[in-house]
Amino acid sequence: MSKASARSAILDATKRLLWERGFEATSPRDVLDASGAGQGSLYHHFPGKLALGVAALEEIAAEEVAAMDAIFDPALPPLKRVRAYLERKRDPLKGCRLARMANEAAIEQPEFRRPIAAYLERIETHLRTSLEEAGAGGELKAGADPAVLAAALLAIVEGGFVLARAHWDGERMVRAVDGGLALLDGFTAAETSR
Amino acid sequence: MSKASARSAILDATKRLLWERGFEATSPRDVLDASGAGQGSLYHHFPGKLALGVAALEEIAAEEVAAMDAIFDPALPPLKRVRAYLERKRDPLKGCRLARMANEAAIEQPEFRRPIAAYLERIETHLRTSLEEAGAGGELKAGADPAVLAAALLAIVEGGFVLARAHWDGERMVRAVDGGLALLDGFTAAETSR
DNA sequence: GTCTATAGGGGGATAGAC
């Protein structure tokens, strides 16, 4: 790993600090201290703090999108995929690696929010298409709108992180997600999965 | 209003800036510039930035709790109260005045999160008791758990703010809340409100 | 209770040697 070089050390440190502290609270100095790189290396590879943050977010998004693609395994029955997403193991107090940044001032910069939005969009699409597939298979009740249910389930998870952090109690997220599972059950036609 | 004095000018400016930018992004200097007060006034009335933020959050929480208490008017049928909460007019891109702070480092301080948690708890309690009342009146389907549904509905609203800001598109929140309304309909026994 | 002046430290960024 000697040729991992300063660039990747800087990116790795940034990815870690973004999750722990967010963007504004992470200074270039913090990144350098955490990575062991020198002052000039950062500004050689990135034009500034914003670009560094964007590059780190893009790597984080790539990792998390891959994890989501694995969870929404097309080999599984569609409603099992949705349940797998809701029941995924999470650390509520750490917040969502990407959506955690939604309230930073930098979110107004399109390049900053692009990887975050892409990640959320991917989940919502997986949820919607899974629900559509379930509906086509007669597993959903009539009147269930996959697009609207997908948006609500995603909001429950992201809102669950917020509630957990606001109360500093991971159980708050668990309860919200349980509500999401109940929501799913409520729209599931009698027979199927579970 | 001449005796409104520096203290309330400082608090008002802080309340405004907390909503616009959050806590870390708001400096004591910003507050002084926005309020017209002098440097010393801030530190005469508050021991430091954290205490100022807490005092401002307590006022914001008091205002928002009052607004919630008005929405959950006991004179209304219980399910109408829940719908009124979900359908409340909001500015999705501005975020929740209180829960917006959930990802700031200061949230780890108990006094900082107390007003935020109290506000969220109040909403959740209103939702739960309204749903319990609806259940007692036979308006909810069997198996609907008011506590879990309340947590999910609150998470949908708070998560909706996050989705809207991440996409910089208020429609994202509208869709999530529509899912909340569908969730409610799904657990409503055939005849009732709407 | 309010003000102006100021301090010490860290923020983001640049210069330029190696």
Added chain:
DNA sequence: GTCTATCCCCCTATAGAC
């Protein structure tokens, strides 16, 4: 491509006159 040294500005807080 990497490093050390340095810059200017703003951050939070204190001093002390009025």
